[in-house]
Amino acid sequence: xxxxxxxxxxxxxxxxxxxxxxxxxxxxxxxxxxxxxxxxxxxxxxxxxxxxxxxxxxxxxxxxxxxxxxxxxxxxxxxxxxxxxxxxxxxxxxxxxxxxxxxxxxxxxxxxxxxxxxxxxxxxxxxx
Numbered sequence: 001x002x003x004x005x006x007x008x009x010x011x012x013x014x015x016x017x018x019x020x021x022x023x024x025x026x027x028x029x030x031x032x033x034x035x036x037x038x039x040x041x042x043x044x045x046x047x048x049x050x051x052x053x054x055x056x057x058x059x060x061x062x063x064x065x066x067x068x069x070x071x072x073x074x075x076x077x078x079x080x081x082x083x084x085x086x087x088x089x090x091x092x093x094x095x096x097x098x099x100x101x102x103x104x105x106x107x108x109x110x111x112x113x114x115x116x117x118x119x120x121x122x123x124x125x126x127x128x
Contacts (some may be wrong), residue, residue: 043051058064068074 059066061067
């Protein structure tokens with residue numbers, strides 16, 4: 001059970017705040033766990049029993065794969081050989097393209113060209 005206590009110095013002064021504090025105290029005396037924070041009801045005993053039964057049927061290991069006996073190595077599947085190099089090369093390609101992208105957009109370049117053609121001076125913020 002959760003209990004909320006207010007000190008006397010923290011007691012609300014107005015009737016509306018006092019009513020809110022009473023409802024807060026009353027709602028905090030409910031047993032915790034009846035509802036999740038998202039508002040979804042907590043799991044029922046039947047659901048828990050069903051999930052425990054499913055866990056007993058499966059061996060509890062990731063992807064149902066039993067570890068090999070001591071001293072033996074696990075045999076890799078075909079996709080496990082080419083997955084790491086492909087993902088590494090994809091990351092390298094992404095980083096290369098991301099780091100070499102243009103520093104300005106087409107609109108920025110068009111604005112500079114328009115200013116140049118109209119005879120505007122370049123933007124100078126600080127003169128030395």
